Amino acid sequence: MKITGYRSLSTVHQWGRPVGDVNGVVQDGVTEVPVLLLETDGGLTGVGLGPHDDIARVFPAVEGQDPRAVSALYDAMLAQVFKSGHAGATYGSIAAIDMALWDLKAKMANEPLWRTLGAADRFVPGYASGLCYGLDDDAFASLYRSWADRGFSAAKIKGGADIGRDIARLETVRDILSVNSARPALMLDVNEMWNRKQAVRHLAEIEARIDLTWIEEPVRRWDADGHAQITRAARASVASGENLTGLEQYMPLIAAGGVDIVQAGSVWGITHFNRVAMVAHAHGLPVSPVAYNANPLAHAAAAVPNMIGVEIQDFGWPDHLDVDQQIVDGGILLGDRPGLGIEVDETGIAQAAKAAGWGAQGGPHRRSREAGLRLVPEPQAKAK
Template identity: 80%
Template sequence: MKITGYRSLTTAHDWGRPVGDVNGVVRTGVTEVPILLIETDGGLTGIGLGQHSDIARVFPAVEGQDPRAVTALYDSMLAHVFKSGHAGATYGAIAAVDMALWDLKAKMADEPLWRTLGALDRFVPGYASGLCYGLGDSEFAAHYRSWADRGFSSAKIKGGKDLDRDIARLLAARDILSVNSARPAMMLDVNEAWNVKQAVRHLAEIERQIDLTWIEEPVRRWDAAGHAAITRACRAAVATGENLTGLDQFAPLFDAGAVDVVQAGSVWGITHFMRVAIAAHSRNLPVSPVGYDANPIAHAAAALPNMIGIEVQDLNWPIGLSVDQQIDDGGIRLGDSPGLGIAVDEARIANGGGAGWNSEGGPHRRPRQAGLRLVPERPFAAE
């Protein structure tokens, strides 16, 4: 079987609530979900999810190849863009192709990807999330009650502007999840909104009031010295890595002892996640994949020895996608459908699209004052 072509589609995810973080919020709660379809001469189609605007530049590296050679083709794509670099949009395209190739490999074996990757158990433990920064207090409580009803005993909230609000929300979510555990695991994600001294000062205050499991992306993603200073100064673990594009970018963090929970963005593909996870495992560090639509990386997470928990962001799927997995008992239960277990109804997504994550006011645009705020800022005066 050979790879013959590709097609791109765009659907939408209706979250049913505002979604975002300290950097911005999509108030409509409807976001775009790009879909890449990799076609073959054998009639099978591989599905990859995520931005892939640079696909035309990457695709020649895999065209005409056997899709089962996934890891070799991953390296071929990296080599293909060797001079111009593989970060950003280019890495997104590589990741979408990689995801689709793994989908094809498992479909050719007529088994779910978690089986192809060597997992013994289809259940992947997770933690509740939900890009909850834009929710009012009552909406916030209702959101985490829905996770408690699904058996979750761990949660990550979004914060970073108002320390008092962050602490109150950590305590509120902890109390809600205590129906499932006497000591729920609580995490705080500030999406690179602090500088090093702010992080040290804020974490000292937080840890006086709650046993924080980890602080996520306290400072800029590449700041190995800063992350190392923070992990030495606090009891909580420091988690980071979701925005690093390539295994090489983790080396400074590893060398500096700057990361305690190694994260990888689900949008960067399956091969990337597995390589980061094994690098972390060689250093006795746990790994945690950051969530994305349809949870495709859960298949790889099920097969790894050092996976501490996958972020689960929503209970619903993007329009036109059916996904063979169940979210219950505090995690993801993967199904038996071949490949990723994702089916695309093209007729339903013909009109596609939602708000862009990078749109004005969205969470993918860094505010000018990030890391430079001297006083707390209430996110929404109406709360």
Template identity: 75%
Template structure:
């Protein structure tokens, strides 16, 4: 079987609520979901999810190749663009192809990807994460009650701008999830909104009120020394890495001992996640993949010895996608459909009707005052 071509599609995910973080919020709750279809001469189609605007740059590295050679083709794509750079958007395109290749490999074996990757158990433990920064208190509580009803006993709250609000929301989540456990795991994600000394001060205040499991992305992603200083100063674990691409970008964090929970973005692909997880395992560190539509990396997470929990952002799926998995019992139960278990109904796809993730006020744009505020301010303060 050979790879012969590709097609790009787009659908939307209607979250039914505003979604975002301290950097910004998509008020409409409607975001775009790019889909890559990798075609073969054998009649099978591989499915990859995520932005792949640079697909034309990387596709020549896989065209005409046997899709079963996934890891070799992954390295081939990196090599193909090594002079012009392969971080950022280009890495996203490589990741989408990588997902589609793994999907094809498992489909050729007529088994779900979690079996192809050697997992023993189809259940992947997770934690609830509602991208909840833009919700008012009532909507916030309703969202996490929904997660509690699905058996979740761990939750991540978005914050980083108003420490009083952050503490109140962590305590509210703790109370809600106490229906499932006497000691819920609580995480705070501030999406690089603090500087090092702010992080130390704020964490001291938080930890005086509650037991924080981890603080996520407290400072800029490349500040390995800063992450290490924060980790030494607080009881909570420091989690980071979702915006890093390639082992070379993780190396400074590992060398500085600046990360306690190693994260990878699902949008960077399955091979990337497996390699980072192996590097983390060699250092006795747990790994956690960041959530994404249809949770494709859950298949890889199921196979790892050091997986601490996958982020689950919603229990609904994008329009036109049928996904063989169940969001329940505090995690993801993967099914038996071949490959990633994702089926695309092209007639049911919904084109983007709102600015989505890339809107001017959305979470993908860093505010001018991030890390530069002398005092906490309200979530609606002007930039």
């Protein structure tokens, strides 16, 4: 079987609530979901998820190749773009192809991807992460009660602009999840909003009230020395890595002792996650995949020896995608459908209107000019 071509589609995920973090909130709760379909001459189609704007430049590295040679093809894609670099949109394109290749490899074996990757158990433990920054207090509590109802005893909230609000919300989640555990795991993600000393000071105040499991992205993603300073000052673990796009970007953080929970973003693909997980394992560190639509990395997470928990953001799926998973018992129960277990309704996608505004000027995910410079908490009127 050979790879012959690709089709690029776009659907949406309808969250039913505002979603976002301190850098921006999507108020209508509708986000775009790019879908890559990798074609073969054998009648099978591979599914890859995530932005892949540079697909035309990367695809020649895999065209005409046997999709089962996934690891070799991953390196071939990196080699294809070595001169101009593999970060950003280019790495996203490599990842979408990589995900589709793994999907094809498992489909050719007629087994779910978790089996192909060597997992023994289809259940993947996780933690709740509601992208909850834009919710008012009542909606926030209601959301995390729904996670508690599904057996979750660990959760991550979004914060970073008002430490008092962050503490209050961590206490709310702790009380809600206590129905499932006497000591729920509590995490705070500030999405690079603090500077080094702000992180140390704020964490001291949080840890006087909360048994914090980890602080996520306290400072800029590349600041190895800053991460190390925070790790030494705090009892909580420091988690980072979701925005890093190559092993060479992880090594300064690990070498500096600046990361305790090594994260990998789902939009960077299966092979990337596996390699990051093994580097982390070699340094005695746990790994945690950051969530994305349909939880594609859950299959890989099920097979690595140092997975501490997968982030789970919602109970539903993007429009016109049927996903063979269940969110139960505080994690993901993967199904038996071959490959990633994702079926794409191309007709439905073609008939649906494409979402607008995700990339509009001003957000979301536009870093605030006050990040790391704020002397007092952001006014409550802005932190909805």
